[in-house]
Amino acid sequence: MPGLLLGDVFPDFEADSTVGRISLHAFLGNSWGILFSHPRDYTPVCTTELGRAAKLSAEFSKRDVKMIALSLDSVEDHLGWSKLFQATNHKADILAYNNDSSCNALPFPIIADNKRELAVKLGMLDPDERDKDGMPLTARCVFVIGPDKRLKLSILYPATTGRNFDELLRVIDSLQLTAQKRVATPVDWKPGDNVMVVPNLSDDEAASLFPSGVTTKDLPSGKKYLRYTPQP
Amino acid sequence: MPGLLLGDVFPDFEADSTVGRISLHAFLGNSWGILFSHPRDYTPVCTTELGRAAKLSAEFSKRDVKMIALSLDSVEDHLGWSKLFQATNHKADILAYNNDSSCNALPFPIIADNKRELAVKLGMLDPDERDKDGMPLTARCVFVIGPDKRLKLSILYPATTGRNFDELLRVIDSLQLTAQKRVATPVDWKPGDNVMVVPNLSDDEAASLFPSGVTTKDLPSGKKYLRYTPQP
Numbered sequence: 001m002p003g004l005l006l007g008d009v010f011p012d013f014e015a016d017s018t019v020g021r022i023s024l025h026a027f028l029g030n031s032w033g034i035l036f037s038h039p040r041d042y043t044p045v046c047t048t049e050l051g052r053a054a055k056l057s058a059e060f061s062k063r064d065v066k067m068i069a070l071s072l073d074s075v076e077d078h079l080g081w082s083k084l085f086q087a088t089n090h091k092a093d094i095l096a097y098n099n100d101s102s103c104n105a106l107p108f109p110i111i112a113d114n115k116r117e118l119a120v121k122l123g124m125l126d127p128d129e130r131d132k133d134g135m136p137l138t139a140r141c142v143f144v145i146g147p148d149k150r151l152k153l154s155i156l157y158p159a160t161t162g163r164n165f166d167e168l169l170r171v172i173d174s175l176q177l178t179a180q181k182r183v184a185t186p187v188d189w190k191p192g193d194n195v196m197v198v199p200n201l202s203d204d205e206a207a208s209l210f211p212s213g214v215t216t217k218d219l220p221s222g223k224k225y226l227r228y229t230p231q232p
Numbered sequence: 233m234p235g236l237l238l239g240d241v242f243p244d245f246e247a248d249s250t251v252g253r254i255s256l257h258a259f260l261g262n263s264w265g266i267l268f269s270h271p272r273d274y275t276p277v278c279t280t281e282l283g284r285a286a287k288l289s290a291e292f293s294k295r296d297v298k299m300i301a302l303s304l305d306s307v308e309d310h311l312g313w314s315k316l317f318q319a320t321n322h323k324a325d326i327l328a329y330n331n332d333s334s335c336n337a338l339p340f341p342i343i344a345d346n347k348r349e350l351a352v353k354l355g356m357l358d359p360d361e362r363d364k365d366g367m368p369l370t371a372r373c374v375f376v377i378g379p380d381k382r383l384k385l386s387i388l389y390p391a392t393t394g395r396n397f398d399e400l401l402r403v404i405d406s407l408q409l410t411a412q413k414r415v416a417t418p419v420d421w422k423p424g425d426n427v428m429v430v431p432n433l434s435d436d437e438a439a440s441l442f443p444s445g446v447t448t449k450d451l452p453s454g455k456k457y458l459r460y461t462p463q464p
Contacts, residue, residue: 003236003355005357042457044418080453092452093451096451097451139238157385160430164419167396175390175393184276187284189394220328
């Protein structure tokens with residue numbers, strides 16, 4: 001029953017993409033990565049999602065996160081849907097949807113998983129969304145992969161529910177912060193909010209690691225675990 | 233490699249909980265369900281999350297979504313962390329954290345998965361978070377289950393990243409809307425925003441289904457798939 005678990009090495013693979021044959025681990029190098037699938041090129045929600053992803057690409061770059069998209073469509077369809085046609089200088093649908101003069105090309109590759117190999121292997125298919133031959137399409141999966149190539153976080157939304165890219169940036173900020181500092185981020189945390197000191201740090205260690213101060217909330221149990229500190 | 237996929241019947245199980253022995257499918261009845269795991273009772277992020285979940289319970293009820301939490305701790309720990317002590321009329325940690333006089337009991341059960349049976353079966357373990365015996369704890373999983381008992385959406389966050397309950401309500405609104413109407417919700421959609429007409433509806437069908445009007449955005453491909461309508 002369990003699929004890809006947190007902490008598992010994300011499987012390496014080779015695939016065709018809009019930038020040619022690609023090997024995932026080599027593409028990621030020492031960066032973080034976000035692999036996100038969509039159901040189908042030339043469809044409404046996917047266009048809004050990839051448009052938004054393109055607009056946010058500088059935010060992902062700033063965090064050293066390499067973006068890579070995936071669907072079952074061909075490289076030809078991916079390009080027809082997303083590229084700048086140099087000869088006529090016109091932009092394909094996603095870029096036109098964005099209506100942003102600064103963006104002349106999709107700033108990340110799209111994998112063409114025509115044979116459904118990756119979709120099956122990685123549990124990405126959505127049985128409620130099928131192509132004209134009755135074959136299931138890819139759902140809206142997201143895998144966040146660390147520089148150690150291990151899975152850090154995943155989400156699985158159906159075709160009918162567009163993702164929330166602000167939430168994706170929020171969790172990447174949390175993952176990167178908590179990978180470096182001995183803190184965790186509370187419910188609904190946003191960058192800049194206070195964070196929680198992890199339970200396995202003693203009060204003395206916490207005081208020395210977090211010179212901006214640690215505030216402990218009194219609780220009926222008398223246990224001293226609700227410890228906040230400004231984001232380090 | 234694939235775990236529980238969208239559309240799979242969510243496995244039924246029996247387990248001990250803060251409201252006694254519980255059977256998942258019977259507990260859910262004909263309602264929607266949200267099953268969410270946390271790493272450990274009496275820890276910081278989990279307290280903020282379950283506190284927030286308790287505060288939002290009316291929002292989940294309004295949507296006919298039954299909430300149920302899960303961790304590896306015992307029923308005794310769950311209760312010690314979350315109940316109202318009737319004899320002394322004092323509230324345990326989660327309720328005290330909320331500091332909300334209207335909330336005298338946790339409004340949802342917590343499952344005690346002491347033997348890790350469900351955590352293993354459902355792929356919930358986080359190898360980076362371990363108890364004092366070196367055993368992995370549960371991650372921050374969420375499973376949204378439809379009235380047909382099938383998996384509609386899932387997320388898997390690590391122990392160090394608290395979830396975003398506004399995002400959970402947002403996706404439930406999207407799931408419920410798109411289960412009833414032939415629309416999908418675009419990237420970053422919020423309730424009340426325009427929605428997209430699904431691709432397999434003809435323009436004529438769309439016009440008759442959505443009397444408030446359908447707006448089609450012109451795209452370079454000439455394809456007419458980017459069709460918006462006010463939320464029905």
